Amino acid sequence: MSGSYLAKRLLLTLPTLFGVIVIIFVLLRVVPGDPIAMMVPPEAGPEDVARLRAVYGLDKSMVQQFAIFLGALARGDFGTSISLKQDVFGLVVGRLPATLELALVSIVFSLAAGLALALIATHLRGRWPEWLIDGFNSVALALPEFLWALLLVLALGVLVPLLPISGRFDPAVELPLATQFYLIESLVRGDFSLAAHLLPYLIMPALALSLPLIAVITRVLKSSLQDALAQDYVLFARINGFSAARILVRYALPNALIPAITVAGVHFIFLVGGTVLVELIFSYPGIGNMLYGAAVYRDLPLIQGVTIAFAVLFVLLNLLIDLLYLVINPRVRHS
Amino acid sequence: MTVLTIEGLRIMIGSVPILRGVDLKIDRNRVHGLVGESGAGKTMVGKAIINALPDAARITGGAIRFDGRDLIAMSVRERRRLLGRSIAMILQNPMTALNPVIRIGEQMADILAYHLEVSRRAAAERAAEMLAAVHIREPGRVLRLYPHEISGGMCQRVAIALAFACEPQLIVADEPTTALDVTVQYRVLRLLKEMQGRTQSAVLFVTHDLGVVAKVCDDVSVMFAGRIVESAPVADLFAYPRHAYTAALLAATPRYDLPASTLRPIPEALRARLWQEAFADDRIAGRV
Amino acid sequence: MRVWGWRANPRLVFGAFVALLLLVCTLFAPLLAPHDPMDQDLLNQLRPPVVMTGNDPAFALGTDELGRDLFSRLIYGAQPAVLVMVVGATLSGIVGVGLGLLAGYFGGWIDTGVSRVVEIFMSFPPMLIAIVLAAVIGPGLDTVIIAVVVIGWTRVCRVIRGEVLAMRELDFVTSARAAGVSHLRIIFHELVPNLAPLLAVLFGLEMGRAVVTEAVLAFIGFSSSDIATWGAMIAGGRSYLYQAWWITALPVAVIALSVLGLNALGDGLRQATDPLLRR
Numbered sequence: 045m046s047g048s049y050l051a052k053r054l055l056l057t058l059p060t061l062f063g064v065i066v067i068i069f070v071l072l073r074v075v076p077g078d079p080i081a082m083m084v085p086p087e088a089g090p091e092d093v094a095r096l097r098a099v100y101g102l103d104k105s106m107v108q109q110f111a112i113f114l115g116a117l118a119r120g121d122f123g124t125s126i127s128l129k130q131d132v133f134g135l136v137v138g139r140l141p142a143t144l145e146l147a148l149v150s151i152v153f154s155l156a157a158g159l160a161l162a163l164i165a166t167h168l169r170g171r172w173p174e175w176l177i178d179g180f181n182s183v184a185l186a187l188p189e190f191l192w193a194l195l196l197v198l199a200l201g202v203l204v205p206l207l208p209i210s211g212r213f214d215p216a217v218e219l220p221l222a223t224q225f226y227l228i229e230s231l232v233r234g235d236f237s238l239a240a241h242l243l244p245y246l247i248m249p250a251l252a253l254s255l256p257l258i259a260v261i262t263r264v265l266k267s268s269l270q271d272a273l274a275q276d277y278v279l280f281a282r283i284n285g286f287s288a289a290r291i292l293v294r295y296a297l298p299n300a301l302i303p304a305i306t307v308a309g310v311h312f313i314f315l316v317g318g319t320v321l322v323e324l325i326f327s328y329p330g331i332g333n334m335l336y337g338a339a340v341y342r343d344l345p346l347i348q349g350v351t352i353a354f355a356v357l358f359v360l361l362n363l364l365i366d367l368l369y370l371v372i373n374p375r376v377r378h379s
Numbered sequence: 380m381t382v383l384t385i386e387g388l389r390i391m392i393g394s395v396p397i398l399r400g401v402d403l404k405i406d407r408n409r410v411h412g413l414v415g416e417s418g419a420g421k422t423m424v425g426k427a428i429i430n431a432l433p434d435a436a437r438i439t440g441g442a443i444r445f446d447g448r449d450l451i452a453m454s455v456r457e458r459r460r461l462l463g464r465s466i467a468m469i470l471q472n473p474m475t476a477l478n479p480v481i482r483i484g485e486q487m488a489d490i491l492a493y494h495l496e497v498s499r500r501a502a503a504e505r506a507a508e509m510l511a512a513v514h515i516r517e518p519g520r521v522l523r524l525y526p527h528e529i530s531g532g533m534c535q536r537v538a539i540a541l542a543f544a545c546e547p548q549l550i551v552a553d554e555p556t557t558a559l560d561v562t563v564q565y566r567v568l569r570l571l572k573e574m575q576g577r578t579q580s581a582v583l584f585v586t587h588d589l590g591v592v593a594k595v596c597d598d599v600s601v602m603f604a605g606r607i608v609e610s611a612p613v614a615d616l617f618a619y620p621r622h623a624y625t626a627a628l629l630a631a632t633p634r635y636d637l638p639a640s641t642l643r644p645i646p647e648a649l650r651a652r653l654w655q656e657a658f659a660d661d662r663i664a665g666r667v
Numbered sequence: 668m669r670v671w672g673w674r675a676n677p678r679l680v681f682g683a684f685v686a687l688l689l690l691v692c693t694l695f696a697p698l699l700a701p702h703d704p705m706d707q708d709l710l711n712q713l714r715p716p717v718v719m720t721g722n723d724p725a726f727a728l729g730t731d732e733l734g735r736d737l738f739s740r741l742i743y744g745a746q747p748a749v750l751v752m753v754v755g756a757t758l759s760g761i762v763g764v765g766l767g768l769l770a771g772y773f774g775g776w777i778d779t780g781v782s783r784v785v786e787i788f789m790s791f792p793p794m795l796i797a798i799v800l801a802a803v804i805g806p807g808l809d810t811v812i813i814a815v816v817v818i819g820w821t822r823v824c825r826v827i828r829g830e831v832l833a834m835r836e837l838d839f840v841t842s843a844r845a846a847g848v849s850h851l852r853i854i855f856h857e858l859v860p861n862l863a864p865l866l867a868v869l870f871g872l873e874m875g876r877a878v879v880t881e882a883v884l885a886f887i888g889f890s891s892s893d894i895a896t897w898g899a900m901i902a903g904g905r906s907y908l909y910q911a912w913w914i915t916a917l918p919v920a921v922i923a924l925s926v927l928g929l930n931a932l933g934d935g936l937r938q939a940t941d942p943l944l945r946r
Contacts, residue, residue, distance in 0.1 A: 317792025
């Protein structure tokens with residue numbers, strides 16, 4: 045049952061992806077500035093410009109270009125970056141792990157923190173911790189990751205210089221790693237000193253990304269926990285003599301997670317989107333960061349590559365969340 | 380032998396008195412019915428015993444003595460130790476009483492392991508035994524199901540099984556059959572009586588249905604406006620009701636063997652008088 | 668019951684205060700600012716604000732890397748921010764509400780079409796769209812406004828569509844239809860007034876988002892470079908974070924305050940206009 049559901053969901057994502065690709069294609073082809081003109085040296089003549097244009101296929105009709113474009117995409121050929129003179133696919137794949145690692149660490153941290161805060165706020169209802177957590181939530185939610193990133197840089201990086209404010213690691217340190225997933229790989233290998241070295245670089249960017257998500261999770265989970273606690277099965281557990289803490293975790297929480305995941309799931313996607321700005325502020329070498337240079341140089345192929353990468357990421361994330369919901373809610377599983 | 384004694388219990392919600400000095404005695408191996416109209420406060424009595432009162436409710440007087448000790452004065456810890464083991468409850472709506480996202484077997488094993496202090500495996504076996512005892516066919520299959528996959532009647536059987544599992548001294552049943560169909564009601568009531576006979580537990584059976592009381596209960600107390608109006612063994616009460624309200628209640632109960640014209644609603648004048656008495660007592664005691 | 672005033676609706680008061688402040692700075696910048704915001708004074712670079720040592724009282728909040736007065740730049744920076752946020756939020760609102768109403772009310776293929784487009788837009792990080800648009804169109808304030816609208820309309824559209832879908836089934840609409848009232852009249856007479864509280868909140872939120880978008884695009888350099896913008900101030904200050912952190916901190920604080928204030932304004936307006944909450 046879930047196999048066919050999965051296939052059906054995957055199939056439904058295709059029209060969206062197609063729409064995305066069409067929009068990217070059209071948008072970048074109507075660019076007023078001429079990237080070719082920016083590339084050629086001043087002494088070049090019109091024939092050189094025309095030749096270069098032909099090389100990038102920019103002299104054919106729109107429809108023709110689109111057909112070529114689609115064909116190339118299918119082959120995995122995303123073109124060559126105009127500014128960096130390398131294969132776009134390779135560039136994107138090379139930087140993708142950094143962004144993925146940052147997003148993953150942020151999401152995991154958000155889930156853990158949100159869960160903890162919601163449980164505390166519910167257990168200590170009516171007392172000052174709940175009040176504090178509510179206040180924190182309002183502020184965390186109101187400000188976007190861009191501002192949080194800057195505030196963190198100022199607070200923890202400059203005024204009280206606790207953490208590094210740029211990059212993924214100290215260039216002076218050797219990295220005996222095979223993949224680009226630095227932190228994950230170092231943990232898997234058990235190289236904890238390396239992981240400890242890498243972690244400070246992730247803390248602030250991850251925190252900047254997480255704060256809005258933590259606020260959302262805490263709020264939704266707290267509300268659904270309260271709903272769950274009002275239910276009869278909690279009463280039943282209480283009259284069976286279970287302690288409040290046990291009831292909260294074993295009885296209320298699994299039920300409360302269901303609506304919470306639904307709402308929070310959407311925000312995972314916002315978090316991934318936030319990497320675009322956060323990577324810029326922290327000079328973090330992920331795909332979000334690569335966008336800026338590409339934008340300034342009007343590097344179409346690279347802009348295209350990064351945009352498509354994000355779109356695919358989002359679509360996959362959506363799918364993952366649907367599946368997660370399926371796993372958590374037994375009622376849906378059986379229908 | 381008396382299992383539970385309630386003396387002068389008073390409960391208020393805000394400034395509204397809900398219970399105005401309830402006195403009740405329940406003996407071992409006796410099913411004690413508690414009847415009254417909605418709003419009479421009978422559910423509150425049950426909830427007070429098992430410590431499930433709503434947050435807004437305050438106990439402003441009286442005692443609930445179980446096994447010689449006052450439940451109200453007890454610490455939270457001690458009370459929790461009694462719940463489920465010595466005092467159990469059967470709720471009105473069986474479907475919602477079970478956690479919808481955990482399998483029935485797991486939930487039962489949880490509760491049994493906790494109360495009987497045995498391993499999970501032993502608890503699981505006991506759960507299967509209990510299900511068989513309440514006449515559920517294929518207990519093994521049911522244990523693996525989720526609550527929404529079984530019927531209301533079966534849910535109530537599971538609830539009964541859990542309630543009787545530790546052979547408690549007292550069981551509080553709060554309208555256990557109200558949410559079920561009539562045919563299922565009969566079977567569940569019969570099961571309840573059977574289990575009670577086996578464990579010799581005392582049962583406080585809260586209901587508004589006098590017919591059920593006649594079938595299942597040994598003693599009965601009638602409540603109105605937060606007070607016990609009359610208390611007697613069932614046969615005595617039905618044959619010779621001493622309080623005017625009890626008589627009126629009996630007259631208002633439909634009977635198949637008598638024509639509808641014999642049905643008498645409870646006279647407004649009687650109710651008004653009883654309410655006035657209740658308020659007067661409150662004022663005298665300086666409570667309102 | 669009072670719906671205005673500090674006690675009854677603190678959010679509205681705070682929000683209105685912030686909005687007013689922004690408006691005043693925008694309209695009266697030349698009167699309020701002590702210096703020309705673009706005026707460079709290379710002898711007075713990186714001066715700290717008056718509360719710190721090494722300051723120059725002529726520059727109340729200090730100067731940036733080119734000796735420009737920060738206080739003046741902050742005041743003048745409100746102009747592009749307010750322009751973008753008012754125009755951007757209004758246009759997003761018009762497009763979003765228009766399409767949301769159509770999609771929610773008429774349903775069918777209109778709804779499918781609009782929903783599909785919204786879904787495609789939401790497959791991108793909003794800032795990504797903004798940056799790509801800016802790259803395509805080129806820097807400038809109009810680019811920023813276009814970016815704000817392109818990102819913002821989808822949010823408004825989704826919410827409005829949802830509301831209209833729900834309202835469509837309510838009795839007051841079905842009875843109007845039964846009485847033969849035209850669709851147009853129903854939309855403008857029945858639905859829109861009920862949407863007003865929601866629109867107030869959305870407007871506030873979108874303005875807050877627009878301020879951030881404007882700041883971000885200015886930060887990257889895709890806004891107008893002839894005028895003082897908060898984003899450009901942040902960007903400029905980044906190279907001097909350790910020596911002159913206030914260059915970045917001040918505009919960040921101002922933007923944060925604006926966002927909080929605008930959100931509060933939206934919340935407060937909803938509280939004030941929602942008849943259900945007015946008890």
